[in-house]
Amino acid sequence: MSCAGSLPIALDSITQDSEAILEDLGRMLAIDTCFPPGSGYPAFADLMQNLLEPMGFTFSRVVVPESLWQTPDGSAQGERVNLIASLDSGASEACNLYFHVDTVPAGDGWNYPPLALTQVGDKLIGRGSADMKGTIAATLAALRAAQRMKLALQFNPVLLLCTDEEGGLYPGVRYLAEQQLFSGHLLSFNGGAVPRIWGGCFGSIDLKVTVTGRSAHSGDPVGGINAIEHSLPLLNALNVLKTEVEQRTSAMPAPPHFQGQPLTSRLTLAAVQGGSKGSTIPARFDLLINRRYSPEEPFEAVWDELTSCIDQAMAGSAALNVEYHLIGHLAPVSDPTGPHWPRWLAALSQGFGFDANDFAVWGSSTSSDMGWVQQAGIQEILLGGLARPENRIHASDEFTTRQDVVALAQSILSYLAADFHH
Known part of the structure; x- marks a missing residue:
């Protein structure tokens, strides 16, 4: 040169x-x-x-x-x-x-x-x-x-x-x-x-889940629906899914600092928010999920897997409402x-x-x-x-x-x- x-x-x-x-x-x-x-x-x-x-x-x-x-x-x-x-x-x-x-x-x-x-x-x-x-x-x-x-x-x-x-x-x-x-x-x-x-590089999905319950006095919770506690099945199900997702490897060459280990898909429970004080049953629980998916994984399959996990985990919940929205996506x-x-x-x-x-x-x-x-x-x-x-x-x-x-x-x-x- x-x-x-x-x-x-x-x-x-x-x-x-x-x-x-x-x-x-x-x-x-x-x-x-x-x-x-x-x-x-x-x-x-x-x-x-x-x-x-x-x-x-x-x-x-x-x-x-x-x-x-x-x-x-x-x-x-x-x-x-x-x-x-x-x-x-x-x-x-x-x-x-x-x-x-x-x-x-x-x-x-x-x-x-x-x-x-x-x-x-x-x-x-x-x-x-x-x-x-x-x-x-x-x-x-x-x-x-x-x-x-x-x-x-x-x-x-x-x-x-x-x-x-x-x-x-x-x-x-x-x-x-x-x-x-x-x-x-x-x-x-x-x-x-x-x-x-x-x-x-991988794609990235940010999916926000909102679980709605009903507030009440924590010392007299009649009629209250604890949004955080009713979200525990979802957190557990996502943790199981995380283990499955992170076994999936990509053919894409990994960075040198991976020391020979392959790139894998990722699922992260990235942020949670709910409740305000000890005397109140929390009426809302927000959860942000980040999912990194490889070029080998079709977006539609990744989305269906995530949303099916949410739907199934919350199917028997007494929560008043469960909503989820895609709030960020990189292909x-x-x-x-x-x-x-x-x-x-x-x-x-x-x-x-x-x-x-x-x-x-x-x-x-x-x-x-x-x-x-x-x-x-x-x-x-x-x-x-x-x-x-x-x-x-x-x-x-x-x-x-x-x-x-x-x-x-x-x-x-x-x-x-x-x-x-x-």
Whole structure:
């Protein structure tokens, strides 16, 4: 692999761009785009237009209709603004650079402000720093370097800044793909800073169950129906089903840290809520079930198995009502490889210093909204990002590092530059 022209100088200049990188990332982290509820999307789109307009980008705002993403529990709130930012660099082919702009909620246990950038040594701490606002900052740094050196580009960059990846019922990129609002291959930054050839990923279902009883005084419970206690058969049945589900293996290659063990399907009792105080019989019990399913498992079969388990477990219950709703769904991804992968692997090697022999194919039982992109007809999906096992993604004190942001920016610039040879 070799670089020609001004590309080496442009790559080196990214290491001197720390001040702008930190300023961009700090402004992004300060906007609360957590999902649920997802109410910060319009403000984030405003910020991105402000950052990209001086570079010559043009914009299209696409709002996902509320009828598609709203759930019965009302946990999602606010306009679902997706931003498509396009730069005509004179290239003959586009590359779609995908980012989800939502984060999980900050949660508990932080030692630093979650909605601000805190630097501790080389760590860049804040909710979304690694997953995945830091990847947007890296992309902006790559584009600035290209424009500073007036590099010709191999691809016209199209940035897809999308909503509701974090378990949403109807992710924004699904809507963009189904409406055919972009075309060509796609580079997703929902991956890691690792020498990985993406082998695909599992699908994910979030199903919420609500059991309704009748409140009463716990010391005089005549006429009361305890929603929590009447849900015990359901919890037991789901625990039995969990054992069955997690025996099912996938042919998808497992990550290296699985140490030779296969990827398996997953069922998790993810959240419960019910009751308020000791003197009252609880009238309501809410249960959130997460089910990760492999590409070998048809969605319809997974859904039927889950709902049949609920129906059978609660068939003899005296509860007044049992309802369940799908509140989040990501389709699985299978074989996202294609003709652009060799160039992307070479670009990753340029940025992160990987050797060609370091790369391996593996999938994951985590999930991505890229399954919907495949179902809409775009098969090839490149993968990169900032995730590392130690980054505390979805946990308190999430962080990335300055070195990884610079390395990813150098990888992106290499991939986009016309005089990058591999």
